[in-house]
Amino acid sequence: MNIEESLKSAVKSLKGNKARSFLTMLGIIIGIASVITMSAIGRGGQENITGNLKKTGYGKFTVYVDKEDQTFRWKYLLDDDTIEKLKKTNEFKAVSPMIKKRLYAKIGGRDEIMWLTVTTPEYEEIDKIDLISGRSFLSFEYKTGERSILIDHITAKDLFGNVRNALGKTIEMSQSRKSVKIRYTIVGVFQNQFEQYVKAMGGRRIPRFVRMPLKSYDKVYDLKTNGYTDIIIESKNPDLMSQDMAKAKHILENITGVKDLYEVGTLSDGASSFDNILTTLNLFVTFVAGISLFVGGIGVMNIMLVSVIERTKEIGIRKAIGASDKDILIQFLMESVILTGCGGILGIVIGIILAIGIGNIISIPPVFSISSSLISLGVSMGIGIIFGVIPAKKAAELNPVDALRSE
Structure with missing residues (x-):
């Protein structure tokens, strides 16, 4: 089984249980949205507070x-x-x-x-x-x-x-x-x-x-x-x-x-010092919001472990017709990465919408960063790999005979 076939199989498997797939992504969506929102509002507030002070002293x-x-x-x-x-x-x-x-x-x-x-x-x-x-x-x-x-x-x-x-x-x-x-x-x-x-x-x-x-x-x-x-x-x-x-x-x-x-x-000098303080505070708040990403990652691992148990017989059949441990490992890893990647994209979109809405309410224009969005997406997909390894490895190591006997 090549990479393309593994990808198709992973997507088909996720589509087969859309409700569970969405609920699994929800933790990642909330985590990414929180990071994007807090980061944008934090940067906007920082620029709003120190922008004029720095402009006054520049040059x-x-x-x-x-x-x-x-x-x-x-x-x-x-x-x-x-x-x-x-x-x-x-x-x-x-x-x-x-x-x-x-x-x-x-x-x-x-x-x-x-x-x-x-x-x-x-x-x-x-x-x-x-x-x-x-x-x-x-x-x-x-x-x-x-x-x-x-x-x-x-x-x-x-x-x-x-x-x-x-x-x-x-x-x-x-x-x-x-x-x-x-x-x-x-x-x-x-x-x-x-x-x-x-x-x-x-x-x-x-x-x-x-x-x-x-x-x-x-x-x-x-x-x-x-x-x-x-x-x-x-x-x-x-x-x-x-x-x-x-x-x-x-x-x-x-x-x-x-x-x-x-x-x-x-x-x-004073504005720069205060700006450094706000930057540190903004990073801390964003880090706290990012903790929810790891909570979402644990949710992904939990659901993937359940999926391995439910699909034990399917794994046994795949191995019986020639699928290697590597093929099974890649398929389950792909499922995990697809879940977290899609969740990351949705989280970025929702985070941008929330930041704009909250910014309008509290009169602080949010400041978005493309690099922050890309890093957040990369982190979410990285979490998919990290938390998907254990379920994928468990699926790959199943004995085909034992798997076929399972009910």
């Missing part, structure tokens, strides 16, 4: 002055002249001062922290925000120091009910809880990109954010052009960011004539 880095260095002098701070020199090198896509401060605003009857980002036109190009209502700063607002600000959508909803109502309204902020609050006009509302991040970590208090032009900050909080401790730079080619980091440090050292005073750092 961007900071340069800051190490004020703890023994050679530090206040004259070595990064000023507008230094930034202009960096721009004129034409080595970088954009360069801007980076100032982040903590302000206080009255929200819900209490003073809450607002994390301020002082911005310039270049900074807006480097650290883009998703504006969902209103407008960005106009060119004259950067030059004249108008008290215009952008706030995040969560703060806008808490203060004014919805993002649209916030436009044109004012909010009072101060550098400390006790200092005099200064009134600012809201001209735009942007997406708070940390919303999903905080929720995933189980936090309740989502940080609040505000942006204002550099000139506005200077007029109110008296920057006095003493200089900046940090600047932010975007590479022309994100893949060459490491070289650009070294290049920026070298240029600054040449400008000031001081070595080892300036340090560089990437913006995506």
Whole structure:
């Protein structure tokens, strides 16, 4: 009996008992569907949570002055002249001062922290925000120091009910809880990109954010052009960011004539670390879901053992007319692999449908992987071989005479 005849015989045998064949496949179908669903939803959630964070930091880095260095002098701070020199090198896509401060605003009857980002036109190009209502700063607002600000959508909803109502309204902020609050006009509302991040970590208090032009900050909080401790730079080619980091440090050292005073750092380190945590968690959840595959495999082995007992006389007849132990072994292995392979294909289809349905309900678009689907199918067929060997071997080792005598 050749392979083709063994395959035909295996398919015919499975068709002879369709209900049992389907029930045998059910464990594999559930296992594969669980793996595909959990994997797709897990990847979708991971991308939803960290996508914006990674995008924000991709190809961007900071340069800051190490004020703890023994050679530090206040004259070595990064000023507008230094930034202009960096721009004129034409080595970088954009360069801007980076100032982040903590302000206080009255929200819900209490003073809450607002994390301020002082911005310039270049900074807006480097650290883009998703504006969902209103407008960005106009060119004259950067030059004249108008008290215009952008706030995040969560703060806008808490203060004014919805993002649209916030436009044109004012909010009072101060550098400390006790200092005099200064009134600012809201001209735009942007997406708070940390919303999903905080929720995933189980936090309740989502940080609040505000942006204002550099000139506005200077007029109110008296920057006095003493200089900046940090600047932010975007590479022309994100893949060459490491070289650009070294290049920026070298240029600054040449400008000031001081070595080892300036340090560089990437913006995506936190997002990458959190992404690694979510990847590990996703793999663990997928592994737990995959345990059901082995449960399904045991079910396949159980049914195949029953099938061997029921078909003992058939096996004896086959051996009597010339079928070898190898032929019997191959036939039963094929039956097992066909069951798990078909179950795997159905499981993939059902898993995709479930992932899309669940994703729509919980507002997380699933992310499917062809490699994961192929691996799942390969695993299911591998389980068919592993758990089909024992029944197949038992069938192959039957004594033809004893098999023919069986009832």
